[in-house]
Amino acid sequence: MDRNRRRWLAHWLIHFSLRFSPVEARDWGRAMLAELEFVKTSWAALAWGAGGATVLWRQAFFSLFRGSRGAAHGPSGAFIPAKEMPMRKSVFIAAAACVIASLAFFLAPSFNQALRLSLQSWGAIFRPNAPFQSGLSGLAARAEKQHDANLLAFTALRIAPYGSFRNTSPLRAKSLRLADEAVRLDPRLTWIYADIVARNPDAPESKDLIKRLRQWDPGNALPDLLLAECQEALLARQHSYRLPPGALVQDSKWLAAMGAAFSAKKYDSYFNQRLALAQDVARSGEVSDPLLLAWAVLSSPIPDLENINDYSLYLIESGQPLEAEGKLKAASQQYWQVARFGQIMRLGAESEIERWTALALQKKGYEPLRSLESRKGNTSEASLLGYQLQSLARESQDFATHDSERVNWLRTAVWIADYIQLSALGLLLSALVLVISGVYWLAQLGRRLDTTGRLKLLFIWLGVIGAAGMLLSSVELYFTYRPYAAMLNQFVKLKGAAAYFSANAFLAFAYPGMVDRNALFSGLWKVYFWYGVISLCAIALVAILARHVIKPLRPKLAG
Amino acid sequence: MTIRLRRSPQTSRVLEQFLEAPLEWRYGYDLSRETGLKSGTLYPILIRLSRRGFLETSWKATEPGTPPRHLYRLTARGLEMAKAQRQINPARRQALGAVPAGGEP
Numbered sequence: 227m228d229r230n231r232r233r234w235l236a237h238w239l240i241h242f243s244l245r246f247s248p249v250e251a252r253d254w255g256r257a258m259l260a261e262l263e264f265v266k267t268s269w270a271a272l273a274w275g276a277g278g279a280t281v282l283w284r285q286a287f288f289s290l291f292r293g294s295r296g297a298a299h300g301p302s303g304a305f306i307p308a309k310e311m312p313m314r315k316s317v318f319i320a321a322a323a324c325v326i327a328s329l330a331f332f333l334a335p336s337f338n339q340a341l342r343l344s345l346q347s348w349g350a351i352f353r354p355n356a357p358f359q360s361g362l363s364g365l366a367a368r369a370e371k372q373h374d375a376n377l378l379a380f381t382a383l384r385i386a387p388y389g390s391f392r393n394t395s396p397l398r399a400k401s402l403r404l405a406d407e408a409v410r411l412d413p414r415l416t417w418i419y420a421d422i423v424a425r426n427p428d429a430p431e432s433k434d435l436i437k438r439l440r441q442w443d444p445g446n447a448l449p450d451l452l453l454a455e456c457q458e459a460l461l462a463r464q465h466s467y468r469l470p471p472g473a474l475v476q477d478s479k480w481l482a483a484m485g486a487a488f489s490a491k492k493y494d495s496y497f498n499q500r501l502a503l504a505q506d507v508a509r510s511g512e513v514s515d516p517l518l519l520a521w522a523v524l525s526s527p528i529p530d531l532e533n534i535n536d537y538s539l540y541l542i543e544s545g546q547p548l549e550a551e552g553k554l555k556a557a558s559q560q561y562w563q564v565a566r567f568g569q570i571m572r573l574g575a576e577s578e579i580e581r582w583t584a585l586a587l588q589k590k591g592y593e594p595l596r597s598l599e600s601r602k603g604n605t606s607e608a609s610l611l612g613y614q615l616q617s618l619a620r621e622s623q624d625f626a627t628h629d630s631e632r633v634n635w636l637r638t639a640v641w642i643a644d645y646i647q648l649s650a651l652g653l654l655l656s657a658l659v660l661v662i663s664g665v666y667w668l669a670q671l672g673r674r675l676d677t678t679g680r681l682k683l684l685f686i687w688l689g690v691i692g693a694a695g696m697l698l699s700s701v702e703l704y705f706t707y708r709p710y711a712a713m714l715n716q717f718v719k720l721k722g723a724a725a726y727f728s729a730n731a732f733l734a735f736a737y738p739g740m741v742d743r744n745a746l747f748s749g750l751w752k753v754y755f756w757y758g759v760i761s762l763c764a765i766a767l768v769a770i771l772a773r774h775v776i777k778p779l780r781p782k783l784a785g
Numbered sequence: 786m787t788i789r790l791r792r793s794p795q796t797s798r799v800l801e802q803f804l805e806a807p808l809e810w811r812y813g814y815d816l817s818r819e820t821g822l823k824s825g826t827l828y829p830i831l832i833r834l835s836r837r838g839f840l841e842t843s844w845k846a847t848e849p850g851t852p853p854r855h856l857y858r859l860t861a862r863g864l865e866m867a868k869a870q871r872q873i874n875p876a877r878r879q880a881l882g883a884v885p886a887g888g889e890p
Contacts, residue, residue, distance in 0.1 A: 261855075
């Protein structure tokens with residue numbers, strides 16, 4: 227760039243900026259333009275022009291908030307010592323419109339729900355059980371008063387916090403009382419005893435409850451699986467909760483209970499009943515807290531899968547010496563028990579982990595059976611078992627693919643959930659900033675404060691930022707929560723695994739502790755990269771604000 | 786009435802420069818060279834001083850074909866304020882006096 231061009235550019239910069247500068251700044255612009263003629267070097271002229279343009283643009287920007295001082299200079303060009311001008315009316319109207327529009331969102335029920343849930347989920351970081359316990363005592367009292375069997379069952383399963391059931395005997399007693407009353411009113415709800423036992427297998431009443439469960443649902447493996455859990459809890463207590471390896475398979479009572487479970491005609495962990503109960507309660511309108519409803523489904527216990535795995539290994543391992551001794555029929559029976567229980571579990575399992583366990587059990591049983599049949603020379607049976615194993619392998623693969631899709635979906639749900647929660651936080655912070663600004667202006671009206679023009683400008687800024695922030699956060703919160711509102715709706719309407727999946731995805735948002743983020747996002751460098759970009763943008767924004775807002779707050783000279 | 790002004794080293798430097806010859810009218814470019822401040826820093830200070838009534842300004846016609854130049858001088862109040870500030874912090878003034886004058890902006 228040659229010398230003339232640099233001077234031309236410097237001239238153009240100030241001249242162009244003059245077009246956008248407020249009336250009161252134009253004389254200053256012309257002054258800088260005139261001085262440009264006397265700047266010695268072309269580079270210095272360019273720097274002068276750039277500095278002058280910056281001054282004019284700053285004046286233009288601040289005039290948006292301060293209002294024009296058009297009449298504040300005399301014929302000589304001298305500025306009249308000015309009082310601070312009031313905030314421009316249009317800015318005030320825009321800020322008020324932002325606040326009104328933001329408040330209008332509160333008329334939408336889903337917006338209220340989004341805000342409430344976001345706040346609850348922030349609270350859940352510090353009090354993990356709190357979101358699921360609120361209002362349950364009142365609900366229990368209402369259920370007892372109305373003799374509402376479903377509501378009694380629902381509260382019986384929720385009234386004692388999960389994980390601390392053992393240590394809260396008054397709540398446990400209340401839970402049992404509510405459950406008994408629910409079953410008395412509607413015997414179809416007897417399955418709730420399974421949940422109560424599973425939560426606290428070493429409670430004194432557990433065996434009695436299992437007995438009642440077995441009478442109500444004969445042929446189900448679940449009561450025997452629960453009985454095995456009771457025995458395991460008893461043994462664990464005897465060994466100061468440090469069970470030595472192999473202790474279970476040496477215990478005749480545990481073996482008897484597991485043997486009875488593996489010989490049962492069916493497997494039902496009452497997943498569908500539990501889901502239907504939560505959905506019935508939701509439809510009745512008695513419980514409107516979505517977190518409580520979704521958690522009611524997801525927090526429900528399933529049988530101890532470790533016990534199932536341990537017993538299946540015991541059967542397979544005890545079959546191998548029989549096979550070596552030539553007792554092929556006895557060995558085959560051992561293996562068949564495992565495969566058969568896998569089959570009935572697969573038919574009755576509703577949750578993914580139960581289905582996965584069932585597939586693994588079948589595979590575990592069929593593999594030694596195929597070699598055994600080959601050894602016996604039964605090629606057709608061995609081939610059939612081979613086909614079965616191939617079919618299981620394909621199903622496992624489909625299951626893994628589906629699981630991978632589900633994880634991807636869950637990642638998206640968690641990402642959006644983060645955005646929703648940040649929006650809610652942004653809404654609260656914006657409202658706080660607006661309130662601070664409002665308090666200042668109220669004090670100004672009451673003439674309790676004597677502050678400088680710059681401080682007034684700062685509070686105008688705060689008010690505008692607060693109002694704009696409220697509107698922006700409200701729009702974000704409303705629109706990003708809509709998919710979750712749809713999930714909640716689906717959870718109440720759908721049946722089976724689809725409803726379960728909706729509840730799961732919903733809870734990914736509503737209850738951050740539900741999702742293991744490290745596991746979900748491990749190896750995804752892109753996620754961390756964008757977190758980094760967002761963090762840097764936030765830091766840059768804070769730096770800009772600090773430059774324009776905090777810097778003017780430096781100590782003032784007294785004239 | 787108490788009028789507050791932002792206490793920055795650059796403002797103090799400009800005031801000091803005006804105090805060197807309080808009755809003289811000064812050009813913006815000359816002030817820039819004498820204080821070592823660039824236009825982007827100097828003019829906001831001049832604008833602020835003017836708005837608070839510490840500085841008076843005027844236009845001076847130059848050669849035909851060239852725009853008139855803007856001139857600045859402290860008002861009586863400005864002079865009073867600048868002197869008061871000099872008394873408040875003589876050490877600071879001393880430090881400011883060490884700033885080399887005549888630097889290219």
